[in-house]
Amino acid sequence: MTAMQHGRLAGKVALVTGGMGGIGHAVSRLFVAEGARVVVADIQKSTEVASLETLDANQVFSELDVRRPDSWASAIQLSRDRFGAPPTILVHCAGVMVIGDLMSSTEEDFRKAFDINVLGTFHAIQSVVPGMREAGSGSIVVLSSATGALTGTAGLAAYAASKAGNAAVTTTAALEFGHDGIRANTIAPGGVDTPMSRAGAAVDLTNFFAPMPIPRIGEPDDIARAALYLASDESSWVTGTVFTIDGGLTAGIH
Numbered sequence: 001m002t003a004m005q006h007g008r009l010a011g012k013v014a015l016v017t018g019g020m021g022g023i024g025h026a027v028s029r030l031f032v033a034e035g036a037r038v039v040v041a042d043i044q045k046s047t048e049v050a051s052l053e054t055l056d057a058n059q060v061f062s063e064l065d066v067r068r069p070d071s072w073a074s075a076i077q078l079s080r081d082r083f084g085a086p087p088t089i090l091v092h093c094a095g096v097m098v099i100g101d102l103m104s105s106t107e108e109d110f111r112k113a114f115d116i117n118v119l120g121t122f123h124a125i126q127s128v129v130p131g132m133r134e135a136g137s138g139s140i141v142v143l144s145s146a147t148g149a150l151t152g153t154a155g156l157a158a159y160a161a162s163k164a165g166n167a168a169v170t171t172t173a174a175l176e177f178g179h180d181g182i183r184a185n186t187i188a189p190g191g192v193d194t195p196m197s198r199a200g201a202a203v204d205l206t207n208f209f210a211p212m213p214i215p216r217i218g219e220p221d222d223i224a225r226a227a228l229y230l231a232s233d234e235s236s237w238v239t240g241t242v243f244t245i246d247g248g249l250t251a252g253i254h
């Protein structure tokens with residue numbers, strides 16, 4: 001099947017990490033619907049939201065551990081082999097939540113969060129930039145979190161620190177690669193209904209959403225639509241931003 005000739009990402013090749021997860025799956029589905037071809041990269045071949053059978057002809061799976069540069073090289077090579085070009089869009093959703101407050105967290109907790117969430121983002125950017133430079137343009141979209149990028153969160157010490165870190169790596173990329181035609185933006189979601197939030201809710205969610213200006217949990221598509229805007233040429237003057245999508249959670253005191 002050939003790529004769609006129309007859509008907001010017509011003709012583009014994207015790499016979506018964490019592509020078998022809640023947000024990554026929604027992103028890669030929406031991108032294909034908008035004309036992109038997508039390398040879906042994840043450490044898991046199947047999750048409760050996606051499996052190899054759910055992939056479309058314009059998606060190809062790459063087994064990727066974000067901590068391993070060789071695994072990034074394979075994902076980029078697969079893009080060249082299957083789609084004839086390196087990705088000029090990266091949506092980096094792969095990440096882990098590590099639960100624990102400051103007194104109970106261990107060095108190991110911090111190392112795990114930093115290895116996957118911060119060093120993973122560092123490897124992501126080092127891996128995609130050469131192909132984007134070759135193409136003369138690129139858009140990097142990194143999933144951070146309102147936790148860390150905007151606020152601390154009691155009970156999520158290592159996770160918050162790592163999410164502050166991956167947002168900083170992304171903003172630095174915006175500064176260092178802007179003159180190569182490469183934009184880099186961070187998305188900072190509030191609570192989104194995915195396996196991560198279901199398994200890892202650090203707080204009792206029963207009354208969590210009620211006081212928010214938009215009192216509901218986020219859906220993966222709420223985030224995917226923002227990723228689409230940031231990935232597409234519609235955001236051609238947008239770089240170095242932290243795009244908050246949280247139903248007003250961090251707007252102020254409520």
Ligand SMILES: NC(=O)c1ccc[n+]([C@@H]2O[C@H](COP(=O)([O-])OP(=O)(O)OC[C@H]3O[C@@H](n4cnc5c(N)ncnc54)[C@H](O)[C@@H]3O)[C@@H](O)[C@H]2O)c1
Nearest residue numbers: 018020021022023043065066094095145191192194196197
């Ligand atoms: N769900 C939320 O409430 C929420 C809120 C704020 C930010 N985020 C961020 O959004 C991103 C996506 O999260 P999600 O909610 O879809 O979670 P998810 O757990 O559904 O998806 C995360 C995916 O990352 C993959 N992954 C984990 N470690 C990996 C590794 N070493 N290499 C490659 N892939 C790996 C997992 O296999 C999984 O498919 C994460 O970075 C997360 O921190 C989520």
